[in-house]
Each structure stands twice: as structure tokens, then as C-alpha cells.
Amino acid sequence: MNFMHALSAAWHERNTLLCVGLDPDPTRFPSPLKERPQAIFEFCRAIVDATADLVCCFKPQIAHFAAQRAEDQLEALIQHIHTRHPMTPVILDAKRGDIGSTAEQYAIEAFERFQADAITVNPYLGRDAIEPFLSYADKGVILLCRTSNPGGSDLQLLDVGGEKLYERVARLVSTQWNQSGQCALVVGATFPAEIARVRQLTGDMPLLVPGIGAQGGDIESTVKAGCTAAGKGLMINSSRAILYASDGEDYVAAARSVAQRTRDAINRYRPGD
């Protein structure tokens, strides 16, 4: 699968910009599930199967698996998505960043071991730290630009000579690091004006937007700020609001219902095709 092609096809054919984030937290699983040995895999698989027709991509967050010693369940989950939902790309949310020789190992982890279609990476180490990921020609490389957390402003809003650091990252990626067309950026939904600025700087580059739902970002302003003229270009992520829509045995139906409402709310504000 080519990540950018599959993402584009999902936008067009399924008419959705929603990304469901898979951040499994066993303490929030419904009680009967909690005790099962593969609870993390089973929980995520149920969410995936209930929402696959509503999303343009899935985004498992690796720390939630690593903290539970559950890398095997993450492997099984991604394999399940590829098998059962072959048109739906998988972003491994890992925010890796290291010098070239180590980045090669992280690329093996993400793309060969876990078979992800794209990975999130941190730009602080510069261009040669992302090249090992770019050397997998079909894969997507999604760089942190403007993050949705309070501390994101500590460095990202520093003025670096007439523009903010996050704007410089957007420009560097757009004009220099993205020659192969594999790059995308992370821009938090908590800052719509900055989404608009990144959209202006990057043309039609895909933007992964976390921060709606549990983190409080507004859907209308996110969509209006971030969509391309054709009404695409966004992967709007929601994790906890969907995964934990109910803590009862109806959690699958509840997750689908919230995912559907979220997709529809997003579509309400998209410019027409």
C-alpha cells in the first residue's frame, strides 16, 4: 500500500476526514474484557471493525502498547487492519527522532516489524534524522509541527527571524524535506489560526490534527482552517472520546455512534467537492 494514495482514495471514496486514534487504556475497558489475556488487541479490534467505514485512517499510539508489554498485540492489530480493511492506512504514532544510524532502526521497527503505513516523527534533530524513514518510498512521514498541549508553545512559538518556529518547520518540510511527496504535518486542533497558517504555507500537504474530543478543540474552526480548497487534506484524530464513549458492554456501538457523529460534524463544515 502507498500511504499517500490510500489516504487520498479514502478521502474520496469514503467521504471522511476522521482518523480514529487507538490509545488502549486497560483500566477503562469494560469489566468482562479486562481479564482476558489479549484484551488490548480484542478491544482495539472491536473498535476498528465497528468504525472502519467511517475513517480515512487509524492511528495506534505505541506508548499505550509498550507500557503494557503488548507489542505483540500491536503487531496483531495492524495485521488485522491490513487483512480485514485493506484500504485503510495505519499511522504508527511514535514521534520518533534520532540520528541517522538509529533512525534506521526505528524505521525497521515501524515499517518492517509493525508494518505501519506511516509514522509520526519529531523534527528537532533535522533532516538527516528523517531520511531513513523517507527511504521507504511507499510510507508516510508525519512531522510534529504545532502540538496541541500547553507546553507546545514553549519552543514552537519562539520567533526565529520574522516567523515562529512551527512556521519554519512547516516551510522547511514543505520546501526542502518533502521532495518525494511523502511528508505530512501534525498541527493541533486547539489552535485553528495556526492550522490556517500551516495550510497557507504547505499547499495541499496532508495535516494530522489531534486535539478534538477529549482535548477540547473545535471541529468547525478546525475544518474551516485546515481543509484544502477541495475539502480534503485533513486527518482529524479523535481517540479517547470514541474509545471510551461507554464503559459498559455497549462500548462498540457507543464508539461507532460517536465516530459517526464526529465524521458527520466534520463533513458539515467541509467546502464542497
Place this chain on the structure above:
Amino acid sequence: MNFMHALSAAWHERNTLLCVGLDPDPTRFPSPLKERPQAIFEFCRAIVDATADLVCCFKPQIAHFAAQRAEDQLEALIQHIHTRHPMTPVILDAKRGDIGSTAEQYAIEAFERFQADAITVNPYLGRDAIEPFLSYADKGVILLCRTSNPGGSDLQLLDVGGEKLYERVARLVSTQWNQSGQCALVVGATFPAEIARVRQLTGDMPLLVPGIGAQGGDIESTVKAGCTAAGKGLMINSSRAILYASDGEDYVAAARSVAQRTRDAINRYRPGD
């Protein structure tokens, strides 16, 4: 173990600033070892046991284990170090960085699952992204400041109002993020003038310095630029030059010999106690 106390004790009592980095690459292991099921653990354990009296800390690099599906061997290795070399702290080189709720999961991964004494983290997401690590009061949190790779200059040398971004990171950590005394910084050996600048900005804060050995950094200028007045304050990392000093069956003795020479070369340039 309290990381900062153990590090300080190792500097004083063992008279060494050397950190051995554990970046296992099975393709470079001696042939008889390559085929063994726990080859990664066995290789690293042999290096550890042969060099423990020469180092102030060990630094396993997690990507090299994750790429090989060998998290269990990393767990076993850190447990071995704690058991056999209880005065030697372990830095998990993972360069994690994510928003608070996810950083909590990475902290569980590093400190509860792997039982590391310290972790390397990326500052791009700001202060709240490192707080979950700081909430483990005995642990060290080592932030990237100036990295040793070519692309490190892309962002880290940007002027942010009269100083470079890496200087701002050093100042932020030193004056605001380090109230509990748990922080240290990563500064590459390839830029001695910048090590000196970070030393000037951070008082006696420990600096983890990669980049000697395979990456070409110079020991004399690193030590002269980075030592505190008391001749301490540095963890000077060497990985590949020690691990792969020989690809024959004498690799353990060869590793010890290079580690010893490196420790002695470092000590030659330290200001006296």
C-alpha cells in the same frame, strides 16, 4: 537507586566519565554468537560485565532492541546490570516526546517496565511533556539540546532573539524545568564550542555527550569544554567503537581495551579534583 546520586558517586569513586552505549547490531556480532536465540542479551551482557568498572553509566539504545523484537532481552539486560552492577545507573536512550497523557505511558515503559534509572527525551513539545517523567522523583530526565548529527543544525542553530534555539533549551531547562534537580542535557561531542556554551549556561548540570568514536568527536576538546571546575559533570558516550572493537571471538577483551583507553584519554584532560 537515585540516578543523580548514583551518577555522582560513580564519578567520584570510580574516577571515570565514560558511558558505554549499548546499540546491539546482530549483523556485527561474532559468528558463533549470531545464531543464539538470546544473542542480543548475551552480547550486551558480556560487554557490560567487561566494562562495568570503567564506566559511570550504561546507555542501552531502545531502537536497536525494538527493531529486533527484543524488548524481553532489554528487560533482562537492565535487570542484569541492576543485579550484578548495582552502583551503575542505566540510561534508556529513547528520545521520547509526547503530550502529557501519552508521556505518562512512556514513563511507565521506561521506568516501570524496563526499570531504567534515566531516559532521554525530546524538548520540542515543551514542559508538560516532560512532567510525567519528572514525577518519578529518583529518575533522571535527559533532554536533547544540541545533537551530534549534521541535521541537528536545521532547527537547533536558529536564532530565537539573540541566542540559538539550543541555548534557549539549555536556559529553559536550567532555570525553569529543573526545579527538582533531575534534569541533564544531551550535547554532541562534534561541537566543543557549543558544549562550552551549554556548560556556561547550566552550572554543574550533567551533560550526556555522544559523538566521540565512530562519529569523530575529539576527546580533548570535549573534556576541556564540558567538565565542571571539579573535573566532573560529563557522561561521555561511546557505543560502536567499543562494541565492535573486534568482530572475532576476542570481542570482549577488545571492547574492554578500547573502553579502558577511552576512559584514560578522558581522564588525561580533566581538571584535577
